Amino acid sequence: MNANVNRLAERLIDLTFPRAVNFDNYVAKYVPLRYRTPSPDELGTRTTAQDLKIPTDAAIQIAAPAMAALIDGPCWLVPVPASNGNLTANLALARAIAEVVPGARIKCAVGRVHPVDPSHTRLLRGLPRLTVDQHAIVRIAGFMQPWPVYFVDNVITTGTTVAACRRALGWGTGLAYTVAL
Secondary structure: OOOHHHHHHHHHHOOOOOOOOOOOOOOOOOHHHHOOOOHHHHHHHHHHHHHHHHOHHHHHHHHHHHHHOOOOOOOOEEEEOOOOOOOOOHHHHHHHHHHHOOOOOOOEEEOOOOOOHHHHOOOOOOOOOOOOOHHOOEOOOOOOOOOEEEEEEEOOOOOOOHHHHHHHOOOOOOEEEEOOO
């Protein structure tokens, strides 16, 4: 089981842990980048996330260890298809993560029926974001051991791509380098 989940479970069982904790406090305090100047760390993270789309070796060397630290094996690493259906970038990232996580296996388990417009293109055109159904993601793998599944993606924007992957496969959670807000 994931070490972070174990720590959270221990806190929930611990009677000295305060029960009336509001975990959503800082969500309301976040100011999106379009309304402020980003910090040097944020600029570095954004650059790495953009370079993961190519992908560059330098970006993978930064992102893979950080992402690997969030999971435990044995598990499945499922690369998320890009908007054009290509798996190359996220597959390279998944391979680098698998080198660090003992027992992690890669499975190209989901794919796109057809290409879709990227989120940034839809935003520039003033179009609404894609729904889970519009992502056109389907299961392409046969039987898989019932291990934890991590959908490997460089960036999660709204979460609908991961939700579409989860719906297609039946279970799993997102593993991303960063979240675009």
